[in-house]
Amino acid sequence: MTKTRFSIWRGDSHGGGRQDYETEVTEGMVVLDAVHQIQAESANDLAVRWNCKAGKCGSCSAEINGRSRLMCMTRLSDLPLEQGVTIDPMQTFPVLRDLVTDVKWNYATKQRIQKFTPRTPDAEDGTWRIATVDTERVQEFRKCIECYLCQDVCHVLREHHLHDEFIGPRFMVYAAALEMQPLDTGSRVKALKEDFGIGYCNITKCCTDVCPEGIKITDNAIIPLKERVADEYYDPIKRLWRKLTKT
Amino acid sequence: MADLETHDYDVLIVGAGGAGLSAAIKASGAGVRVGVICKSLLGKAHTVMAEGGVAAAMANVDERDSWKVHFADTMRGGQYLNHPRMAELHAKEAPDRVRELESWGALFDRTKDGKILQRNFGGHRYPRLAHVGDRTGLEMIRTLQDHGIHQGINFHMECTVFRLIKAGDRVAGAFCYEREKGRFKVFRAGAVVLATGGFGRAFKVTSNSWEYTGDGHTLAYDAGAELVDMEFIQFHPTGMVWPPSVRGILVTEGVRGEGGILKNSDGKRFMFDDIPENYRGQTADSENEGWRYTQGDRNARRPPELLTRDHVARCIMRQIKEGKGSPHGGVYLDIAWIKEHLPNAREHIKKKLPSMYHQFKELAGIDITVEPMEVGPTTHYAMGGIHVDGDTQMSNVPGLFAAGECAAGLHGANRLGGNSLSDLLVFGSRAGEYAAAFAREQSPAAIAQQELDRLAEEALAPLERFDSAPKDADGPYQIQYALQEKMQSHVGIVRLEHEMAEALETLEALKAKAAAVAAYGNREYNPGWHTALDLHNLLTVAEAATRAGIERKESRGAHFREDYPEKSEAFAKVNIVISKGADGAMNLRQVPVKPLTGEQQAIIKENA
Numbered sequence: 003m004t005k006t007r008f009s010i011w012r013g014d015s016h017g018g019g020r021q022d023y024e025t026e027v028t029e030g031m032v033v034l035d036a037v038h039q040i041q042a043e044s045a046n047d048l049a050v051r052w053n054c055k056a057g058k059c060g061s062c063s064a065e066i067n068g069r070s071r072l073m074c075m076t077r078l079s080d081l082p083l084e085q086g087v088t089i090d091p092m093q094t095f096p097v098l099r100d101l102v103t104d105v106k107w108n109y110a111t112k113q114r115i116q117k118f119t120p121r122t123p124d125a126e127d128g129t130w131r132i133a134t135v136d137t138e139r140v141q142e143f144r145k146c147i148e149c150y151l152c153q154d155v156c157h158v159l160r161e162h163h164l165h166d167e168f169i170g171p172r173f174m175v176y177a178a179a180l181e182m183q184p185l186d187t188g189s190r191v192k193a194l195k196e197d198f199g200i201g202y203c204n205i206t207k208c209c210t211d212v213c214p215e216g217i218k219i220t221d222n223a224i225i226p227l228k229e230r231v232a233d234e235y236y237d238p239i240k241r242l243w244r245k246l247t248k249t
Numbered sequence: 250m251a252d253l254e255t256h257d258y259d260v261l262i263v264g265a266g267g268a269g270l271s272a273a274i275k276a277s278g279a280g281v282r283v284g285v286i287c288k289s290l291l292g293k294a295h296t297v298m299a300e301g302g303v304a305a306a307m308a309n310v311d312e313r314d315s316w317k318v319h320f321a322d323t324m325r326g327g328q329y330l331n332h333p334r335m336a337e338l339h340a341k342e343a344p345d346r347v348r349e350l351e352s353w354g355a356l357f358d359r360t361k362d363g364k365i366l367q368r369n370f371g372g373h374r375y376p377r378l379a380h381v382g383d384r385t386g387l388e389m390i391r392t393l394q395d396h397g398i399h400q401g402i403n404f405h406m407e408c409t410v411f412r413l414i415k416a417g418d419r420v421a422g423a424f425c426y427e428r429e430k431g432r433f434k435v436f437r438a439g440a441v442v443l444a445t446g447g448f449g450r451a452f453k454v455t456s457n458s459w460e461y462t463g464d465g466h467t468l469a470y471d472a473g474a475e476l477v478d479m480e481f482i483q484f485h486p487t488g489m490v491w492p493p494s495v496r497g498i499l500v501t502e503g504v505r506g507e508g509g510i511l512k513n514s515d516g517k518r519f520m521f522d523d524i525p526e527n528y529r530g531q532t533a534d535s536e537n538e539g540w541r542y543t544q545g546d547r548n549a550r551r552p553p554e555l556l557t558r559d560h561v562a563r564c565i566m567r568q569i570k571e572g573k574g575s576p577h578g579g580v581y582l583d584i585a586w587i588k589e590h591l592p593n594a595r596e597h598i599k600k601k602l603p604s605m606y607h608q609f610k611e612l613a614g615i616d617i618t619v620e621p622m623e624v625g626p627t628t629h630y631a632m633g634g635i636h637v638d639g640d641t642q643m644s645n646v647p648g649l650f651a652a653g654e655c656a657a658g659l660h661g662a663n664r665l666g667g668n669s670l671s672d673l674l675v676f677g678s679r680a681g682e683y684a685a686a687f688a689r690e691q692s693p694a695a696i697a698q699q700e701l702d703r704l705a706e707e708a709l710a711p712l713e714r715f716d717s718a719p720k721d722a723d724g725p726y727q728i729q730y731a732l733q734e735k736m737q738s739h740v741g742i743v744r745l746e747h748e749m750a751e752a753l754e755t756l757e758a759l760k761a762k763a764a765a766v767a768a769y770g771n772r773e774y775n776p777g778w779h780t781a782l783d784l785h786n787l788l789t790v791a792e793a794a795t796r797a798g799i800e801r802k803e804s805r806g807a808h809f810r811e812d813y814p815e816k817s818e819a820f821a822k823v824n825i826v827i828s829k830g831a832d833g834a835m836n837l838r839q840v841p842v843k844p845l846t847g848e849q850q851a852i853i854k855e856n857a
């Protein structure tokens with residue numbers, strides 16, 4: 003049994019810094035376990051978000067040794083413990099306290115996107131028929147647990163702070179899920195170009211690299227949306243074709 | 250205490266899981282002002298973790314299914330202690346609620362002809378669970394959330410209700426603290442809907458999160474509402490057992506629904522050895538028949554792994570006790586074996602159970618398409634809760650409604666898998682609708698300033714106490730751990746009178762400690778302080794569960810008494826109802842179960 007050093011950022015909107023804690027690491031522990039142990043042993047007021055402890059709720063996002071990850075899905079045995087472990091809050095959002103950041107901007111941003119608007123039910127029983135192939139694409143996007151790790155690493159938000167102009171990869175995924183929903187009749191293409199800043203994305207794929215759900219954000223969501231924008235604005239025939247076939 | 254931030258709503262909803270969001274959408278659809286409060290961020294409530302599916306007799310996969318069969322299955326699973334009216338409404342209305350979700354954007358897995366696909370689950374006669382792989386809860390909460398944010402509902406996230414406020418007999422609002430700054434807020438409302446979920450945090454090994462401290466149960470109880478069926482706590486048969494830090498995390502029943510089997514350390518499939526009499530006719534008598542059932546053969550009967558949860562959990566415990574467990578104190582759950590039947594088993598498992606695959610791979614380093622999992626029982630669900638009217642979901646306190654896991658009645662002595670998500674939709678919607686109607690009739694109630702001052706003082710006490718508290722006194726986490734240890738060992742799957750009595754003594758001692766507990770730090774996002782405030786709730790529900798457990802001197806459903814291992818005819822006829830006496834003591838009463846109507850009796854007989 004060895005003690006490991008954890009340097010955890012403590013502070014609030016006025017500032018702060020890393021503070022060192024030592025705690026025992028046992029078999030199978032994840033970073034969140036260590037944080038909880040420290041909280042119970044020596045820092046009762048250490049602020050941290052979590053709910054499921056199983057990578058399902060997207061609450062426990064943080065930067066571990068400088069990488070954006072879920073604390074509950076990062077096993078300590080996968081980290082070089084001799085050097086100690088650093089844990090910082092996500093940098094793209096204002097810090098509230100310790101590891102907790104203010105992510106309200108994400109909620110406000112989602113609200114701006116046109117909601118699901120289904121076509122009139124057309125099956126005899128007053129519902130719809132949907133083929134499995136048409137669900138698969140969208141189901142990939144619907145796996146999103148809203149951890150906002152992709153938002154955290156996207157340079158448009160993180161370095162350029164274009165929160166007013168660009169909705170970020172999470173909401174590109176959300177918009178793609180709506181656009182490709184087989185029942186949806188809405189269109190978010192104009193807004194993607196004019197209000198949601200899809201042009202700012204230069205396909206660095208940093209978002210895809212950190213997504214804990216393995217969603218191919220750039221390839222499967224953003225690039226197809228960019229194509230739709232291009233069609234809508236520069237290729238009217240293709241646009242019509244897409245409208246008719248809903249692809 | 251001057252200047253408390255105050256909000257006025259017609260309907261105030263406490264909780265943003267499936268039940269709270271359903272209630273909010275329906276109440277706001279009725280044209281009243283609706284506010285929702287939740288402890289975490291929106292979209293993070295427990296509902297997000299549900300895996301297997303939502304039960305609704307849509308008969309998309311097997312046309313023999315109907316609300317009547319669903320009703321009969323639910324009653325049998327609950328050992329006839331259920332509220333029959335609720336079981337009937339639930340079975341009748343669940344299909345419409347599921348279709349409504351689809352119209353709000355949920356995208357369920359499909360049948361070949363493009364309908365919503367349904368899967369098998371324990372205790373359900375026909376394939377009945379609409380699902381999305383094994384992340385059905387995520388699909389459900391996201392759909393409700395994304396629909397709800399466009400319905401003119403106000404959300405107050407990371408805000409916790411500390412106490413309900415009454416005006417005379419009726420409920421008039423809630424006193425809360427928000428996490429961010431630790432400020433207090435007052436919500437005034439014509440009706441309050443509690444949708445706060447369960448109390449698995451009263452146990453050490455649990456699939457539940459920090460939120461599940463029995464807040465709604467306790468808020469209601471303190472406000473004069475009755476609790477019922479508190480002795481019935483579901484221990485899910487399959488939680489992870491290793492590594493230690495993930496002990497308790499759920500392994501969905503969907504694994505068994507897809508053909509997974511349970512084996513002991515001798516490699517024996519032990520579930521065939523113990524099939525209860527009342528399920529014998531519905532259970533496969535060969536391994537082959539069981540397999541065919543999971544693959545949709547309509548003439549096959551279900552494998553014994555899909556018997557009700559209480560039974561499977563006890564069979565697993567017995568294997569472990571007899572020394573036939575796995576190395577880390579569980580048994581084996583094997584889905585990899587289906588490669589004997591399916592050529593593309595590996596891909597099939599990954600498609601059907603993606604998050605289980607992920608969970609074991611990431612947290613235990615195990616590939617479930619190759620190796621068996623180690624599993625054991627984990628505290629999962631509270632059947633007991635706030636005693637409500639079957640139609641309206643109102644408690645005995647006027648204006649106080651409850652829905653979802655914190656309410657009781659539908660599940661009786663044991664809940665069937667998948668019946669919770671449907672419960673949330675059906676009774677969440679009903680609670681929202683009736684709360685809106687109730688609120689419309691009310692005029693705003695005056696709330697006394699003194700009362701608010703007193704509540705603020707009470708909430709701040711743990712912080713104020715810190716400087717003067719003895720340095721060696723137990724902190725909030727230590728008290729919580731002690732409670733969890735005791736409940737786990739003394740009021741767990743197998744119960745005994747003297748052990749439960751001993752647990753009560755421990756709870757009394759912990760109550761005294763909690764009354765003097767001190768928390769370190771300031772008011773901003775301080776989990777130590779919040780944990781201190783939650784202790785009262787945990788202690789209340791733990792005491793209720795223990796007292797009810799002592800009162801019910803028989804074994805039924807999830808409640809197993811080693812000293813009374815059989816069912817008793819006398820206890821078959823009663824529910825145990827708990828209320829707070831004028832002196833503050835916990836009172837228990839045995840109340841006759843709600844009688845079945847003639848039609849309900851006939852349905853049960855037909856589907857025996």
Ligand SMILES: Cc1cc2nc3c(=O)[nH]c(=O)nc-3n(C[C@H](O)[C@H](O)[C@H](O)COP(=O)(O)OP(=O)(O)OC[C@H]3O[C@@H](n4cnc5c(N)ncnc54)[C@H](O)[C@@H]3O)c2cc1C
Pocket residue numbers: 263264265266267268269286287288289294295296297298299300301302303304385386408409410411444445446447456457460464465499629630652653654655666667668669670671673
């Ligand atoms: C891992 C897991 C898997 C499951 N799988 C299934 C399944 O496949 N099928 C099925 O039918 N059921 C399943 N269940 C059960 C089901 O998910 C839950 O019973 C159900 O989601 C509870 O929903 P709810 O709306 O009642 O409460 P929750 O979704 O738990 O929501 C409770 C809400 O109340 C809020 N709250 C609590 N206390 C307070 C307070 N004091 N102040 C303010 N807000 C408060 C919380 O913040 C939260 O928003 C599963 C449960 C778990 C844990």
Ligand code: SF4
Pocket residue numbers: 155156157158170171202203204205206207208209210219220224
């Ligand atoms: S690919 Fe686009 S959205 Fe993703 S991180 Fe790079 S710039 Fe941001």
Ligand code: SF4
Pocket residue numbers: 060145146147148149150151152153171172175212213214215216217219
């Ligand atoms: S897309 Fe992936 S990284 Fe982004 S919020 Fe969703 S789950 Fe997280």
Ligand code: FES
Pocket residue numbers: 051052053054055056057058059060061062063072073074075
């Ligand atoms: S706690 Fe839910 S994702 Fe980590």
